[in-house]
Amino acid sequence: MIEYLSGIVLVLGSLFCLVAALGVIRMPDTLTRMHAVTKAGSLGAGLVVLAHALFHQHPGIFLRAVSIIALLLLTAPVAAHIIARASYRSNIPLSERTWVDELNKK
């Protein structure tokens, strides 16, 4: 039973990672790309680690999985924020679908 569950979680996680990778290619500008990478990416990697923990049912592995997920959730948005800020500051054009920019008015 738990094998099936962790298998499903593993496949879901890999799908999210795939979507994150596709997002980098498909999205129109840097900022929207960062959306795809931080969200789908951290959820995907988190699910893969979780599947591992579910499968092994071992306290050591479980604790390691929890700390990996915590570190992932702490660091991914910081990196995304810095990349987004750097790209905005260096005036990389936003996609033409962007319709409000309150940061620009300031």
Place this chain on the structure above:
Amino acid sequence: MPLFMLNLFFAAVFTLLLGSTSISVFLVGFVLGYGVLWVSSPLYPDTRYFTKLPKTLNLTVFFLKELAISSLRVSWDVITPRHINRPGIIGVPLTARTNLEIFLVANLVSLTPGTLSVDLSEDKKTLFVHVMFLEDIDKTRADIKNGLERRILEVMR
């Protein structure tokens, strides 16, 4: 937080007494220990442990739910050939004051529905957020303030 330590200690003792090494037994021990502490809560008049723990859990559940929803939405936009995104950058006035509070708000904003924190104003009072599916500026702003920021401040203060 000493009560939290005590609670962890109860859970550890419970796990050892049962001679088990599984995480689920530890969690059961934690819940039982929380119950014991709660029953004896008149002994600790000025602790905020009993309001803080449920609020932390509330924030965690809220956050995980938002993370799942946002990932699905972003994934949908990536997979389908037509783009449904309407990105925009809006300024959200912050109630959070200390660096840690602002860090948490900015970090969680980056991880929730199609929002990504881009910049913080010089006076640390406005967080500029890039929103991927922006339909109604005031509604989105209120969502961030009442949903995420309020919950974070409840835990932090």
